[in-house]
Amino acid sequence: MNKTVNQKAWFFVLPVLLLVAFNAIIPLMTVVNYSVQETFGANTFFWAGVRWFGEVLQSERFHASLGRQLFFTFTILIIEIPLGVAVALAMPRKGPWVSVCLVSMALPLLIPWNVVGAIWNIFALPDIGLLGRMLNGIGIDYNFTRQPEDAWFTVILMDVWHWTSLVVLLAYAGLVSIPDAYYQAAKIDGAKAWAIFRYIQLPKMKRVLTIAILLRFMDSFNIYTEPFVLTGGGPGNATTLLSIDLVKIALGQFDLGPAAAMSLIYFLIILLFSWIFYTVMTRNEEQ
Amino acid sequence: MAKITLDNIRHSYLARPEVEEDWALKQLDVVWADGGAYALLGPSGCGKTTLLNIISGLLKPSEGRVLFDDRDVTELPPDQRQIAQVFQFPVIYDTMTVYDNLAFPLRNRGIGETEVDARVRQIAAMLELSERLNTRASGLTADGKQKISLGRGLVRSDVNVIMFDEPLTVIDPHLKWVLRSKLKELHQELRRTMIYVTHDQTEALTFADQVVVMNLGEVVQIGTPVDLFERPQHTFVGHFIGSPGMNLLPCEMDGGKPVFAGRTIPAANADAVKANGGSLEIGVRPEFVSFAEDGIPVQIVKVSDAGRFRIVDTSADGQSIKLLIGEGQGVPSGGACLRFDPDRTRVYRDGWMVT
Amino acid sequence: MQRIKWMVPTVYIAFLMLPIYWLLNMSFKTTNEILGTFSLWPLEFTVQNYVTIFTDPTWYMGYVNSLIYVTINTVISVAAALPAAYAFSRYKFVGDKHLFFWLLTNRMAPAAVFALPFFQLYSAIGLFDTYIAVALAHTLFNIPLAVWILEGFMSGVPKELDETAYVDGYPFWRFFIKIFLPTIAAGIGVAAFFCFMFSWVELLLAKTLTAVEAKPIAATMTRTASTSGYELGLLAAAGSLTIVPGAFVIYFVRNYIAKGFALGRV
Numbered sequence: 001m002n003k004t005v006n007q008k009a010w011f012f013v014l015p016v017l018l019l020v021a022f023n024a025i026i027p028l029m030t031v032v033n034y035s036v037q038e039t040f041g042a043n044t045f046f047w048a049g050v051r052w053f054g055e056v057l058q059s060e061r062f063h064a065s066l067g068r069q070l071f072f073t074f075t076i077l078i079i080e081i082p083l084g085v086a087v088a089l090a091m092p093r094k095g096p097w098v099s100v101c102l103v104s105m106a107l108p109l110l111i112p113w114n115v116v117g118a119i120w121n122i123f124a125l126p127d128i129g130l131l132g133r134m135l136n137g138i139g140i141d142y143n144f145t146r147q148p149e150d151a152w153f154t155v156i157l158m159d160v161w162h163w164t165s166l167v168v169l170l171a172y173a174g175l176v177s178i179p180d181a182y183y184q185a186a187k188i189d190g191a192k193a194w195a196i197f198r199y200i201q202l203p204k205m206k207r208v209l210t211i212a213i214l215l216r217f218m219d220s221f222n223i224y225t226e227p228f229v230l231t232g233g234g235p236g237n238a239t240t241l242l243s244i245d246l247v248k249i250a251l252g253q254f255d256l257g258p259a260a261a262m263s264l265i266y267f268l269i270i271l272l273f274s275w276i277f278y279t280v281m282t283r284n285e286e287q
Numbered sequence: 288m289a290k291i292t293l294d295n296i297r298h299s300y301l302a303r304p305e306v307e308e309d310w311a312l313k314q315l316d317v318v319w320a321d322g323g324a325y326a327l328l329g330p331s332g333c334g335k336t337t338l339l340n341i342i343s344g345l346l347k348p349s350e351g352r353v354l355f356d357d358r359d360v361t362e363l364p365p366d367q368r369q370i371a372q373v374f375q376f377p378v379i380y381d382t383m384t385v386y387d388n389l390a391f392p393l394r395n396r397g398i399g400e401t402e403v404d405a406r407v408r409q410i411a412a413m414l415e416l417s418e419r420l421n422t423r424a425s426g427l428t429a430d431g432k433q434k435i436s437l438g439r440g441l442v443r444s445d446v447n448v449i450m451f452d453e454p455l456t457v458i459d460p461h462l463k464w465v466l467r468s469k470l471k472e473l474h475q476e477l478r479r480t481m482i483y484v485t486h487d488q489t490e491a492l493t494f495a496d497q498v499v500v501m502n503l504g505e506v507v508q509i510g511t512p513v514d515l516f517e518r519p520q521h522t523f524v525g526h527f528i529g530s531p532g533m534n535l536l537p538c539e540m541d542g543g544k545p546v547f548a549g550r551t552i553p554a555a556n557a558d559a560v561k562a563n564g565g566s567l568e569i570g571v572r573p574e575f576v577s578f579a580e581d582g583i584p585v586q587i588v589k590v591s592d593a594g595r596f597r598i599v600d601t602s603a604d605g606q607s608i609k610l611l612i613g614e615g616q617g618v619p620s621g622g623a624c625l626r627f628d629p630d631r632t633r634v635y636r637d638g639w640m641v642t
Numbered sequence: 643m644q645r646i647k648w649m650v651p652t653v654y655i656a657f658l659m660l661p662i663y664w665l666l667n668m669s670f671k672t673t674n675e676i677l678g679t680f681s682l683w684p685l686e687f688t689v690q691n692y693v694t695i696f697t698d699p700t701w702y703m704g705y706v707n708s709l710i711y712v713t714i715n716t717v718i719s720v721a722a723a724l725p726a727a728y729a730f731s732r733y734k735f736v737g738d739k740h741l742f743f744w745l746l747t748n749r750m751a752p753a754a755v756f757a758l759p760f761f762q763l764y765s766a767i768g769l770f771d772t773y774i775a776v777a778l779a780h781t782l783f784n785i786p787l788a789v790w791i792l793e794g795f796m797s798g799v800p801k802e803l804d805e806t807a808y809v810d811g812y813p814f815w816r817f818f819i820k821i822f823l824p825t826i827a828a829g830i831g832v833a834a835f836f837c838f839m840f841s842w843v844e845l846l847l848a849k850t851l852t853a854v855e856a857k858p859i860a861a862t863m864t865r866t867a868s869t870s871g872y873e874l875g876l877l878a879a880a881g882s883l884t885i886v887p888g889a890f891v892i893y894f895v896r897n898y899i900a901k902g903f904a905l906g907r908v
Contacts, residue, residue: 184343185374188343199382263630
């Protein structure tokens with residue numbers, strides 16, 4: 001669409017700008033402020049330069065939680081994106097079942113995040129949970145509060161349960177927007193199911209899948225409440241993801257300087273990944 | 288390559304059609320000769336696209352059979368009918384190059400790469416796409432994309448019929464003509480059966496050897512463009528084709544002659560009309576009406592200039608009669624008399640020409 | 643192939659429903675039964691957990707509090723996003739692209755990073771433990787989302803609509819409210835739905851910014867788990883009730899959800 005140049009449009013944007021700036025810039029300045037100071041006791045601050053940044057970047061603790069975070073994010077992306085696409089492909093396109101599918105699939109998205117954690121806690125506990133009982137019943141020694149692998153399995157399964165539907169909804173939206181003529185042309189051209197997926201459905205879903213991957217990437221990097229309620233980051237530090245570690249440092253130990261520096265590094269990592277991904281996806285489109 | 292026969296086709300989108308209006312296609316028996324250039328012409332919603340989808344196999348008719356030569360293909364899916372179709376909006380595979388788009392139907396049928404390459408290059412040359420073979424298909428303009436969709440039908444040597452579903456809808460006006468003449472040229476070169484669906488009479492009449500005119504789910508006339516113009520079988524044809532359409536005047540039979548406004552009008556098929564009954568109308572195209580010394584008295588209502596000719600609106604006995612006159616010709620002011628060419632004037636009963 | 647296709651969504655939905663079924667199952671059990679026996683349905687069926695929630699103000703006020711700040715947030719977010727989205731969809735202005743991207747980056751901000759500064763900020767301006775504090779804080783990620791969704795819908799409305807209205811002599815605001823907003827009603831519905839959803843499910847900020855007066859239901863639940871022992875039945879009942887508002891909202895907007903995403907642009 002041709003847009004007209006109109007500088008007065010800034011007035012339209014002003015309320016949004018003020019609200020978001022109030023919420024984003026002032027707290028961000030606070031964080032920046034902390035990140036360059038050292039505190040001794042109550043309200044005494046000293047200039048600390050970039051010392052905290054250096055410390056955080058070199059600390060093994062940060063490397064470990066960043067490593068766990070990356071492992072978590074990439075695992076759930078590898079599971080949720082293909083699974084979401086597969087479910088969307090198999091969903092009916094019209095009829096009464098569409099509503100049934102959409103409503104029941106969207107349900108996990110609307111449950112408060114700590115309730116999600118609580119649901120999975122009581123679902124997976126080896127003594128009272130259905131999942132824990134079933135797994136132990138078929139001879140698997142499963143206890144997510146003691147065994148790190150089990151904790152990981154549960155955290156990832158929970159995220160798949162919680163968020164795959166978002167990918168399904170997006171992919172489904174992309175699929176239903178493909179005009180029938182494309183399928184008819186493909187039929188006439190003798191294309192098999194795989195070719196239809198590869199050359200029609202996948203290209204048409206590219207835009208919504210970009211959104212899906214971006215949203216899932218950002219949100220999984222920010223994840224805090226669900227795994228915190230489920231495992232508390234444990235056993236030990238096994239499932240301590242970035243946000244959990246950050247809150248532990250900031251509120252648990254009250255090490256504001258390092259916590260603030262870590263926050264900023266963390267934020268920059270998300271920005272960087274998102275920007276790279278966004279640029280790569282959109283550049284492909286222009287070619 | 289095959290002759291296509293539609294045998295007693297009826298179709299309804301409803302599970303249990305009850306009244307006549309429930310049928311999208313009422314009753315069709317059409318034979319499309321091998322190698323012909325056909326146009327399927329009719330207003331929106333007349334059942335053209337339904338008919339097209341029945342031939343291509345995207346739709347199974349409620350009743351009747353589809354025959355390719357003498358083989359019954361009614362139950363066959365589109366990919367087994369060896370047909371090609373160009374849709375209203377260009378359908379291309381965005382992520383592929385022009386070359387891969389054209390090669391796609393051949394590769395899907397397991398044809399060897401050397402033959403694929405030869406066919407693709409030959410067809411690309413015909414469509415003037417050779418230069419762009421290696422560019423992404425999504426970068427082309429609408430007419431380029433439509434050429435690709437057409438090309439995907441042309442590359443296959445086994446195609447029985449190529450169908451076009453209003454293919455010029457999204458093409459710029461000045462390119463429509465170019466693409467249409469290209470199509471005509473390709474037809475003369477390849478002699479493939481082509482069926483061209485449109486609601487635009489100019490497109491239909493310039494493209495086709497035979498035009499099938501449809502209205503309200505039935506075929507009203509099949510004929511050459513000249514037939515449709517000079518011998519409309521149905522008032523709908525007279526009205527829909529030609530600009531302005533045919534004049535239609537209510538009449539009565541008196542002594543074997545049609546009478547309008549108290550005057551006897553000679554008509555080509557007057558002898559066939561035995562008696563009154565049904566609703567009788569006289570039909571004559573504005574091209575075949577002229578001013579005369581003696582004839583039907585009319586009042587001139589309006590004269591509008593249409594370039595190389597002028598359209599004169601007249602009124603007689605409350606009925607509007609239009610006629611065309613040449614540029615230089617003068618228009619009498621106020622009242623005048625009109626003469627209808629007797630060979631081109633016909634009587635219609637309930638819409639159909641009386642025979 | 644076609645015959646087993648329906649299995650995929652069916653199995654997937656079954657997987658989604660299993661934990662929810664377990665939650666409901668527990669909510670109708672007594673704590674003793676939960677801890678003492680393992681059964682697939684309640685042996686001593688009880689609604690006592692739900693009765694407790696509906697009679698104890700510290701419980702049910704949690705729902706009221708949550709619904710109040712979620713509603714305020716939805717109204718603020720959509721109201722502020724409407725003119726902004728209109729500007730982005732219709733006009734070019736200095737810094738428009740950067741502003742749009744900057745707004746989206748706030749969607750990426752980890753709530754954990756902002757928790758402490760938010761606490762200080764809202765304490766400093768005296769809004770701590772009020773509905774408005776949570777509602778305002780949630781605009782941080784809801785406004786960008788609302789702008790993004792609405793911009794997508796508005797770009798789908800031809801500009802000729804605006805121009806026709808001006809030619810007909812409509813002043814801008816009357817055109818915007820009387821003609822434009824009804825045209826994109828579906829988009830507003832979708833945007834409101836997502837604002838509602840993200841405000842309803844977020845807890846970290848909501849919990850940080852409240853103590854007693856505006857405490858959300860989800861936070862009340864954490865208290866039960868930690869302080870008053872292990873009242874699992876009560877916890878399960880409270881959890882089950884948090885699903886209800888979401889289920890309601892989603893039922894009403896089911897036809898628009900998918901569309902809302904498809905029209906938003908990257």
